[in-house]
Amino acid sequence: MREYNKLIFELSRPGRRAYSLPENDVQEVRIEELIPAEYLNDDELNLPEVSEVDIVRHYTNLANKNFGVDTGFYPLGSCTMKYNPKVNEDMANLDGFKNIHPRQPEETVQGALKLMYELDEALCEISGMDKVTLQPAAGAHGELTGLTLIRAYHEDRGDTKRTKIIVPDSAHGTNPASAMMAGFDVIEIKSTEEGLVDLESLKAALSDEVAGLMLTNPNTLGLFEKEIKEIADLVHEAGGLLYYDGANANAILGQVRPGDMGFDVMHFNLHKTFSTPHGGGGPGSGPVAVKKILIDFLPTPVIGKDGQRYYLNYDIPKTVGRMKDFYGHFGIMVRAYAYILSMGSDGLNKVSEMAVLNANYLAHRLKDHYSLPDDAIYKHEFVMAGLKSELSEITTLDVAKRLLDYGYHPPTVYFPLIVHEAMMTEPTESESKETLDEFADVLIEIAQEAKEKPENLKEAPHDTPVRRLDETLAARKPVLKYEG
Amino acid sequence: MYPYIPNTQEDEKRMLEAIGANSIDDLFSDIPENIRLKRELNLNSSMSETEVSKDMIKLSQENKSINELTCFLGAGAYDHYIPSIVGHIISKSEFYTSYTPYQPEVSQGTLQYVFEYQTLMCNLTGMDVSNASLYDGGTAIAEAAFMASNITRRDQIVISKTVNPQAREVLKTYGHLQGLEIVEIKDEDGVTNLDELRNNVTDKTAAVIVQSPNFFGIIEDLKSIEEIAHSQKKTLFVTSVDPISLGILRAPGSLGADVVVGEGQSLGIPLSFGGPYLGFIAVNKRHMRKLPGRIVGQTLDKDDKRSYVLTLQAREQHIRREKATSNICSNQGINTLAAAVYLTTLGKKGLREVALQATQKAHYAFKEITKSGKYKPLFDKPFFKEFVVTSDVPVDDINKKLIDERILGGYSLERFYPQYKNAILYAVTEKRTKGEIDKLSSVLEGIK
The missing domain is CATH 3.40.640.10 (Type I PLP-dependent aspartate aminotransferase-like (Major domain))
Known part of the structure; x- marks a missing residue:
């Protein structure tokens, strides 16, 4: 399913339709009598013709290639990716x-x-x-x-x-x-x-x-x-x-x-x-x-x-x-x-307490493996300066991409600018101790992997709908719309 | 315990122990005592879901929705048909609980629908490049003005008074910040006065901004306006457009527009008391590197698979900081998905049908309302789905009587156009029926 790779335009077939409108029940006048012909378009609109089922399946397939807070842990720093109550x-x-x-x-x-x-x-x-x-x-x-x-x-x-x-x-x-x-x-x-x-x-x-x-x-x-x-x-x-x-x-x-x-x-x-x-x-x-x-x-x-x-x-x-x-x-x-x-006053208070506790706990779990200052008290987030053992070839980007294989959204990377190899991590209050522990275990495993199998990180992600993208190509030869 | 906070007291205890803190308070010891809040916030105590729902349902019932009132109100926000699937697709939580696609490998869903949205908007407006949205129609005009000033190195913006007055207010507020001179061109018989426009477009003019169909619903003579705008070599021609109208009207791109902006609420987005809506902006290829906001581009991944990624980011605040083309970060996200699904659902035939029905019904309503002579047309110009009539009766009195008959009446022009006393702007979309229009005109006829 994750292989789905079509654009909605490629599903278009003449004569298909997904809309249903009632018949016009007022007296029909020729449009040229209402609006001068010079203002009217004469070409057909360049929009797709698809059925309702086509559209629903198309966007369901796209949704399957997306990661949200409802999918898993999303510790994107300064973005406060907390749970969105239904x-x-x-x-x-x-x-x-x-x-x-x-x-x-x-x-x-x-x-x-x-x-x-x-x-x-x-x-x-x-x-x-x-x-x-x-x-x-x-x-x-x-x-x-x-x-x-x-x-x-x-x-x-x-x-x-x-x-x-x-x-x-x-x-x-x-x-x-x-x-x-x-x-x-x-x-x-x-x-x-x-x-x-x-x-x-x-x-x-x-x-x-x-x-x-x-x-x-x-x-x-x-x-x-x-x-x-x-x-x-x-x-x-x-x-x-x-x-x-x-x-x-x-x-x-x-x-x-x-x-x-x-x-x-x-x-x-x-x-x-x-x-x-x-x-x-x-x-x-x-x-x-x-x-x-x-x-x-x-x-x-x-x-x-x-x-x-x-x-x-x-x-x-x-x-x-x-x-x-x-x-x-x-x-x-x-x-x-x-x-x-x-939440009320009591709940909002608790939100901040748990957001801060989660950040400090997660930082504590990671400080032996990732570069973090000693003894800081964090509020809602903390920033790691990459891996603790300075392996020249493994960057924060590699760590972030490897996290994707494990089903986590990475932290905000390379920001703030004042921290080298920054990983800005904000767990929020909506995560449990188990989630934090599992995430920390994975990050520690990745730190280990950086020493033992660095090429595995360089190649990551392996298990995502698409792999690392050529951003230079996108910027150098911009393709910003579907041309058919 | 709170449903959105999973840690138990036992978890808290173990986490504090691990950190080596005695209490949660220890974690706030870096905040100086003299500024800490030493009381509870003066808000309600936490409430159950049932209580919250009950309170808010009650509050919502203190509003009269357009399902209770038949809506003939427009003036920048419209009661168009929204296909069921729009709501279902934008409610997929893989879409709406994600954020800006900074990690493209796990954001292909978002990136692809933005790419599709960009394509749809380009095809509709006849332009080369669309961004991934701006906040709304008003700020889109302001951003277009900033962009034009940036491209031309000029600081005068010429804008017609037939552009939505609310958008002109936004432009004035923004324009003051950048020291832009805003020149407003008067309206005559409901359209931009072309002589005055000609006299005001000079080698100082960064952009000429018009709206068509304009605030009065009238279709402007874009061809003539384009000639005047481009009589100055560098001046940009910016048009604001109701995307629904492009079901039947010529695309601004085919009429020489350099920048097309507008409000996309009509494209499957609920009225929601004014927001969130959808600002759009599309430009000629040569201006793409000056566009504000996010842009998605197509590329290849490591395995040569077609994929999508945020691109041309050298324009943006997170890279360029104070040198960015705009400060915009969060934009209208999920509403671009609504617009993409809407345009895909209506498609080649449906959008035209919507535009045709709205035109037919608006003209029928115009004919019925003005039939007896009690309500007179204010202008004599071709219009799309909105028109203006005037009478001897104050608009507020009319609208009160209409509410009693469960009709949401038109918009009073007097606040922004004091010269048009008792003038009402009515909007008629494809959703209105002959029966509803006949009722409106008969109630109007009976008002003394």
């Missing part, structure tokens, strides 16, 4: 949520607005912030929204020379990309040997041209920035604001809040921390939470409440405008809302 899917598919139009009169969508208002409040409580915009479509879009707010804040004060954003060298790639997109120049600061923000580098970078600092805490090494208060004070004293990248928030639920650490604005990834599915690359949802000083700049609309009535509030005096169509990824919000209800 009840969340059921809730998002309720008729009253799935089939409502975004421009319906507000009195016909009070349930939806209430859900959004309550999600806003819950995220404020979890983050220690004051108000949320649910508009951002994903984490990077949240970053762009947050930076847009920071920019508006400075512009409003007439402080227009603040054109720079500081980003640590351990940051997610989206941070510097978002800063550039928001019209800032990026100052990258070096981390300490341990992998934390270097206060001296930070001080040296700060000036009256700095609009803010973007920080992930715990950072991409899974380490908590202990000096966060000092960092926040330094940035604030220099007139800048602090942005919290919420990609790693799974470690802190109910433990510590970005608002209490001194951050002014942040995003959550509902598709990481709040269990909504990653969908093969999306859609995510990246709500942005702000402190009071930024509320007046939020994109419109935000969700308001007047007595018992919920409404879309467009009355934000200094709004930056609009970051996307409509109100955000409502379908994703429904899932996150279901998750927060299911």
Whole structure:
């Protein structure tokens, strides 16, 4: 079955069909009488003709060649590949949520607005912030929204020379990309040997041209920035604001809040921390939470409440405008809302405890075989610098590819950039001790194999639907669509 | 115990012992005491599945769905038919519980459907290269503007006021960040004023952006607009398009478009109160290395087997960081699968049939509603599935009465076009029946 290798276009046969539409029951007028012929296409559409069975089998066969959280352990660092509860899917598919139009009169969508208002409040409580915009479509879009707010804040004060954003060298790639997109120049600061923000580098970078600092805490090494208060004070004293990248928030639920650490604005990834599915690359949802000083700049609309009535509030005096169509990824919000209800305050607390315990336990199991610093306390994830015994020919890529043969999705590899041969590993709370033990046993076996049969790793994977791909060929001679 | 957290107390104990920690608290000892939260979060306590379902079903029933109301509302989001198989296929958890296909050997399912999606979008729009999606129609216009500015090294964007006002708001917000000058071209009789467009396209113009069918449902004269846009050598011609309309209308690629963008919600994606939808962007081959977002390409594996992989990644944030063409990472993923399944299901004949029926039914509704003279056409131009009428009655009053009759009325233009008092934009898809349209026009006729 895994040998299936057809494109849907190759199944097409003239005359087949998979759709059924009712007969047109209004008086039929020749289309040329309704729309001038010059606007009409005269060719047949270049789309396939297949039967419903063809389509179902085709995509079922493709699904068989895919690996998801439901398939097995997926410790992709900084992506928080936790289990996606099924009840969340059921809730998002309720008729009253799935089939409502975004421009319906507000009195016909009070349930939806209430859900959004309550999600806003819950995220404020979890983050220690004051108000949320649910508009951002994903984490990077949240970053762009947050930076847009920071920019508006400075512009409003007439402080227009603040054109720079500081980003640590351990940051997610989206941070510097978002800063550039928001019209800032990026100052990258070096981390300490341990992998934390270097206060001296930070001080040296700060000036009256700095609009803010973007920080992930715990950072991409899974380490908590202990000096966060000092960092926040330094940035604030220099007139800048602090942005919290919420990609790693799974470690802190109910433990510590970005608002209490001194951050002014942040995003959550509902598709990481709040269990909504990653969908093969999306859609995510990246709500942005702000402190009071930024509320007046939020994109419109935000969700308001007047007595018992919920409404879309467009009355934000200094709004930056609009970051996307409509109100955000409502379908994703429904899932996150279901998750927060299911877990409650006690459950969310437990999520972080178990995410952190799992990361520390797994790191402990691996530290004799893979390169890890001694005695670090990790939060939700940890980063191994490849194999402990430095065998020149075996790389992190080889280890990752060998893991595929054993039915595991590898960790995030070659990121963060500051760690050589990095394997960024995030087990999440949804895994049991047995899963972690089995995974650790396999990684240890691979470390052994690296010494005894390195060629086996170089050739890996052996047992996947396809083997290592020629990425150079793909980039050098791009074939980006089926040409027949 | 929690159903999504498998470790037992015994597991916890053994794991802590192995690590050499006394308690879970030890693992949080790196967080300074003075910032730790020393209370429970002020949220509900954990709830059972039954309780969660019960609460949320109740909440969902406080909304009136388009299965309770007959939908004549559009303005950028549409009640088109969604074949059953779309929902079934996107619910396969091998698809929806995976992430960005960083490990292609175990992600051929995702990679292949994105490749198929790219092909379908190219074939439909008449373009060479499509990416793997953007967030929505509005941000796709903003990304296209950034891309045009990047390619031409110019910072002026000329956009017609007949483009969805919401998308123009997004463009303004984004444009401010990059210091783009946004020039809006006024509408006249429901279409872009070509004289004003001609006067504003100069050697400073990075892109001319129009939408067709436009926000009023009217088909723009893309051929003439293309000539004006390309009267300046480097200026890019960007069109936003409703993909359903391409069942009958000429593809923008055949009309000289350099970039085609749009909202793909109509392609099998539920209304879901505004999202998640599907932004698409497709370009000429010569601009492919400037595209934002993910792109999937075909290649060979070690055994020379045809396979698929993320490619042209030198444009992207995880490689190029601050030099990337965009910051986009998570995109619309599973919704591209919905669109691929939709387009495959409708196919060569079905998409045309959908577009034809929507056109026929919209024109029938237009004729019925304007018959008595109480509601007058606002414009006199060829339209696709949406049209505008105006009357002496305020739109809110009309829509309230329609709701009483279980009809979801049209969109009031006044907020964005104050000059069009009492004007309503109606959308009629292939799902509407003669009976439903007749009821709408008879209820409208009876409103005083």
